[in-house]
Amino acid sequence: MEVLLGALVAASALFYLLTSLSLFRLHRALGEELFLRLSISFSLLSLGQILMLLSLLSSERLSFSFYTTSTAFALSGYFVMIRTKQALALLSPLVIVPSGLDFLGMLTSGYVSYTSRSYVRAAFAVLSLSHLGRSLGPLLTGLGLLPDLEVLLLLGAEFLKALAAFVLAVRYRKII
Amino acid sequence: MKKRGRLRIIIEVLSYIAEESPVPATRVAQATGLAYDRLAALLEELNEKGLVKLETGERLKRVSITKKGLETLRKLRELRDFLEDLGLGV
Numbered sequence: 001m002e003v004l005l006g007a008l009v010a011a012s013a014l015f016y017l018l019t020s021l022s023l024f025r026l027h028r029a030l031g032e033e034l035f036l037r038l039s040i041s042f043s044l045l046s047l048g049q050i051l052m053l054l055s056l057l058s059s060e061r062l063s064f065s066f067y068t069t070s071t072a073f074a075l076s077g078y079f080v081m082i083r084t085k086q087a088l089a090l091l092s093p094l095v096i097v098p099s100g101l102d103f104l105g106m107l108t109s110g111y112v113s114y115t116s117r118s119y120v121r122a123a124f125a126v127l128s129l130s131h132l133g134r135s136l137g138p139l140l141t142g143l144g145l146l147p148d149l150e151v152l153l154l155l156g157a158e159f160l161k162a163l164a165a166f167v168l169a170v171r172y173r174k175i176i
Numbered sequence: 177m178k179k180r181g182r183l184r185i186i187i188e189v190l191s192y193i194a195e196e197s198p199v200p201a202t203r204v205a206q207a208t209g210l211a212y213d214r215l216a217a218l219l220e221e222l223n224e225k226g227l228v229k230l231e232t233g234e235r236l237k238r239v240s241i242t243k244k245g246l247e248t249l250r251k252l253r254e255l256r257d258f259l260e261d262l263g264l265g266v
Contacts, residue, residue, distance in 0.1 A: 022251065029225065029248045030186065034264065081262075112262075120261040174254040 002056060005159055009053045012165030016046035018176035037080055044077035049165070052158060071101040071134065074127075078108035082115075102135035119171045126164040133157030181264075185210065187256065189218060190241060190249040193228060198240035201230075 020042035027035035048070045055066035106128050113124035137153045169176070188208045193199055205215045219239055222228045227245035231238045241249070 022255065026248065026251055026255065029227065029244065029251075031225065032183070034183075038262075115263040116261055117263065118261040120258070120263075172258045175258050 001155065005155065005162065006053060006056050008159065008162035008166055009049050009056065011169065012162045013046050013049035013053060015165055015169035015176060016042045016049060019172075020046060022175055041077045041080040044073050044080065045165075048073035048077065049162070052161075068101070071105050071131070074131075075101050075105045075108060078105065078112055081112050082108065100135055102131045105131035106135060119168065123164040123168045126160050126167075130157040130161035130164070133160065183252070183259070183264075185218070186222070187249065187252050189215070190222070190227065190245055190252070193239055193241045194246060194249055198231070198238045200237060201239050204239060 020039045023035045023039035023042065026032070027039060051066045051070035051073060055063045055070060058066055109124050109131060110128035113121050113128055116124060133153050134157045137150045137157070140150060140153070185208070189204060189210070192204055192207045196203070201215060201219060202212065204210075204219075205212045208215070210218075219228060219230060222245070223230045226242055227248055229240050229242055231240075
């Protein structure tokens with residue numbers, strides 16, 4: 001299971017990175033700010049997945065650091081992707097919500113899904129779901145509920161996150 | 177009628193020039209439905225970026241696509257579906 005997850009996470013990191021490079025090349029050719037913003041966004045998503053991969057490969061203490069930081073990068077990526085100031089204004093008060101980065105990750109990727117369509121909408125909805133899974137895991141354990149299922153829930157969430165990127169990579173393979 | 181985004185216009189202009197190159201700028205304006213002044217400004221910009229080549233006199237005359245322009249057009253076409261699905265309305 002962990003090997004499959006690692007492979008999917010690595011593939012998704014590569015897809016995000018190549019997409020970011022494609023967008024950056026277009027930014028250089030056309031000077032469009034939109035491409036630069038999206039390029040930064042996908043490079044942050046790629047960094048998030050690389051950190052997730054490192055968390056799978058590291059010792060327990062390091063693993064936890066990589067695991068939590070990976071969400072920070074993914075979250076930054078979603079924020080850069082959101083285009084309207086109104087949406088950012090609506091989401092920013094939620095920064096103080098004590099539920100943590102994954103809760104915000106769920107909201108921001110959910111918003112990106114809402115403003116997208118087709119496979120991108122589905123993929124970001126799955127990403128949103130995976131952040132929900134990640135935020136619920138520790139919460140359920142903290143409340144003494146489903147303690148044995150926490151690891152499965154977290155692994156399942158990561159599996160979904162990597163799978164979403166993999167589906168995007170297959171559907172939009174021409175862009176890389 | 178829905179307003180075309182800037183990227184869609186660039187794709188349409190580059191596509192037409194790629195098919196007909198070299199082509200008079202007035203024909204590009206007719207084929208893409210752009211006002212001549214607006215097209216002229218866009219062609220100047222694309223020329224500066226090395227995507228098209230302008231043969232200019234007192235007024236713009238003929239325009240052709242460069243190798244860099246063809247490569248950029250190919251990449252834009254490949255990204256179009258993805259960007260549209262991302263809600264960017266290219």
